[in-house]
Amino acid sequence: MNHDHLIREINKSYLLRIEQIKLHREMIGSVYFAEGRGKSYVLKIYRSFKTADAMQSLRILDYLQAHSFPAVTVLRTARHKNHILLEAQEGWLTAVLYDYVEGDNPDGLAEAELIGHQTAELHKLMRNYPDEPLLHRTKDEYIDDYLSIMSELDCDSNSMAALEQYGNELWGRMSKLPQGFCHGDLHTGNMIRDCHGQYIFMDFDDASGDYPGMDVAYMSDATHFNQYHDLMYDDTQRLFERFYTGYSKVRTLSDNEIYAIFDFIAVRHYQIISRIVRCQGLQSVSKEFCDEQYGWLMRWQEICMRKRH
Template sequence: MISSYTDYGSLLKRINQLYKVDVVKVKLHRDMIGRVYLFQSNNKKYVLKLYRSSKCGDAFQTIDILQYLRENGYPAISIVPTKNDKMSVYLDTPEGRCVGILFDFVEGKEPDRKIEIENIGLQIGWLHRLMGKYPYKLIIRTKSDYIDDYISIMREVNYIPERIIELEKYGDELWNRIGMLPRGFCHGDLHVGNMLQTEASEYVLLDFDDASGDFPIMDVAYLSDDTNFNNFSEESYDKTTRLFDRFYKGYIKEQTISAVEINSIYDFVAIRHYQIIARIVRCQGFQSIDQKDMDKQYEWLLHWKNLCEMKRHY
């Protein structure tokens, strides 16, 4: 039992019991949607991802995806097996029993998106083509995951009712438009903060927790998104278009995208706001958002909606 998420002594002891490693140092690297720890032995580094109890299904799907990618030559992070040759472990934590996955540490740097975008597009095209042959069923996420949970949170914190209605209506419009898009594998949280560029100029993806069989174009949209999440700018629409054009020069060498999918990129930019805020609040609690934050996001989304209508004549 780990008494707290900074109970490093118990965590070190447990990992050494479960794995053929001799780690001597550990620190909590990130505590957001999942908890990420960095481990150090005398000559090697490891990363432990500890999944919240509600995310066990995501953890097991991650294992299957990473093994499939590595078997097919795609640059993917490697999982360290336990002494019993298992790909995951259960750890008792203050929140209950959680799934943990230990990874080999990857040396690399976060890629500069503005410089690397065409090469990243090429590799993501390869990812989507390869995952088109994935033999296992992928999780399908719902409108609640992408949009409705954000609306529920607004109601739970007693946000301005008229604004909730506007945001709910916009969310319905977004979902109705993307509902007819082609389905297939998508990483679900694809940004340069979730990849490392190696010396071989490969981009190793680190986080498949949000992978699904939903909309491949969502990955394209998130990597092409050149908006500022908190500060709206009318220039960001055209900047996103230009960044997508560069991304697609690489991507098209592996996969093509329909005109309808390209048009949906701007809808996914908005959906990302609904999705990310809800995810943070559910993991970090209501103290992670206040009236000012809600007002700012409401204004951002309505400005974006109006700009898209002007640009695309809905």
């Protein structure tokens, strides 16, 4: 969007004096850094198909703020709204202005136990979330859309059949797990360690009422997304143990949820590739990339089976 237009819209709605704005990143939505009168802000503009996620994220953040849980602060407009609407070619877009959080992204390995403890506190608090039911993601979102993309790229039919079978196995196991609040995209890039040593959680756009163990898996993920090597399994196991040392002081996981940690890491591959393509277009990935991911997933499946037995 035109930067001057955005500055006018922000200043009109929030009665601020924003002087400059710059694009930080663009993926599922557009994230901007804004400055004015010596203060910094973050503006997030959601794509039209993410409106429901945006509104749920705002409800969750309001709830967390009311219960003093460390999460990003949503600024209110002059009319006490927690968002504004911006007109664009694709329709009306939801835009949210946040306070900028000073601090650093934490070290996921060195600080795993502390992050685990705070993650469990989040899960515990969200058990009493009183608002309308949390969204639930479907198998299509987690698994099947990736297979559709493979088909659009004319990938090898045998590879597609193997990925479909693996995806069905993953879904069969995960769909039997206990459900509850899940951040859905929990990693060190979505938290800031502030000057008080607290972890400020942000980006609740993928939150759901699905599987708390998914957050544990993503924080325990010591794999490399593009390059496979067998040591990643043991590295993930060790990181999980450190994370769970803190997490288990507040709440525990069942044996099946712990076994599913490695399943969720595979599901993450299906989901992220789908997300990239649906936001950036089919041209954003190549058939060669999908072939590499097929190899990664098949080797991950094999080592998971071997380690479990």
